[in-house]
Amino acid sequence: MTAYTATVTVRLKRGVLDPEAETTQQALERLGFELSDLRSADVFELDLDADSAADAGDRAEEMAERLLANPTIHDYEVDVTETA
Amino acid sequence: MTAYTATVTVRLKRGVLDPEAETTQQALERLGFELSDLRSADVFELDLDADSAADAGDRAEEMAERLLANPTIHDYEVDVTETA
Numbered sequence: 704m705t706a707y708t709a710t711v712t713v714r715l716k717r718g719v720l721d722p723e724a725e726t727t728q729q730a731l732e733r734l735g736f737e738l739s740d741l742r743s744a745d746v747f748e749l750d751l752d753a754d755s756a757a758d759a760g761d762r763a764e765e766m767a768e769r770l771l772a773n774p775t776i777h778d779y780e781v782d783v784t785e786t787a
Numbered sequence: 788m789t790a791y792t793a794t795v796t797v798r799l800k801r802g803v804l805d806p807e808a809e810t811t812q813q814a815l816e817r818l819g820f821e822l823s824d825l826r827s828a829d830v831f832e833l834d835l836d837a838d839s840a841a842d843a844g845d846r847a848e849e850m851a852e853r854l855l856a857n858p859t860i861h862d863y864e865v866d867v868t869e870t871a
């Protein structure tokens with residue numbers, strides 16, 4: 704068994720309203736910053752022991768499907784690295 | 788001016804309690820998943836026009852300092868890519 708870190712990035716699908724990002728962008732603009740868009744995402748870094756990177760990725764993907772992301776409104780991405 | 792995307796990742800500093808991550812980890816364990824640790828982070832993807840990647844990075848860093856991160860409890864990382 705090897706220790707892996709799986710990074711799950713959960714983003715809202717295109718077209719889903721993101722009031723938090725909108726408010727953050729307006730606050731930055733009020734501070735004088737210029738930006739054309741701002742998107743927010745949630746990241747979960749999971750430390751887990753697995754036989755291979757592929758196995759760690761599969762398990763992280765299952766966790767994303769079952770709990771971390773809501774498939775109706777979210778897209779997610781899984782990225783696995785060996786823990787240093 | 789070129790269009791850049793600056794990705795600002797905001798993490799809690801080591802030692803700062805993260806009840807959201809703890810609850811998420813417990814929920815995953817209740818579903819039968821095994822993991823040794825879970826950390827959560829917020830990511831802001833900022834689209835902005837700048838003269839250079841360094842300039843875009845500087846501005847994103849200033850936004851992190853002034854609004855996106857709380858230096859008392861957060862560490863942040865800025866990563867700049869040219870928007871495709």
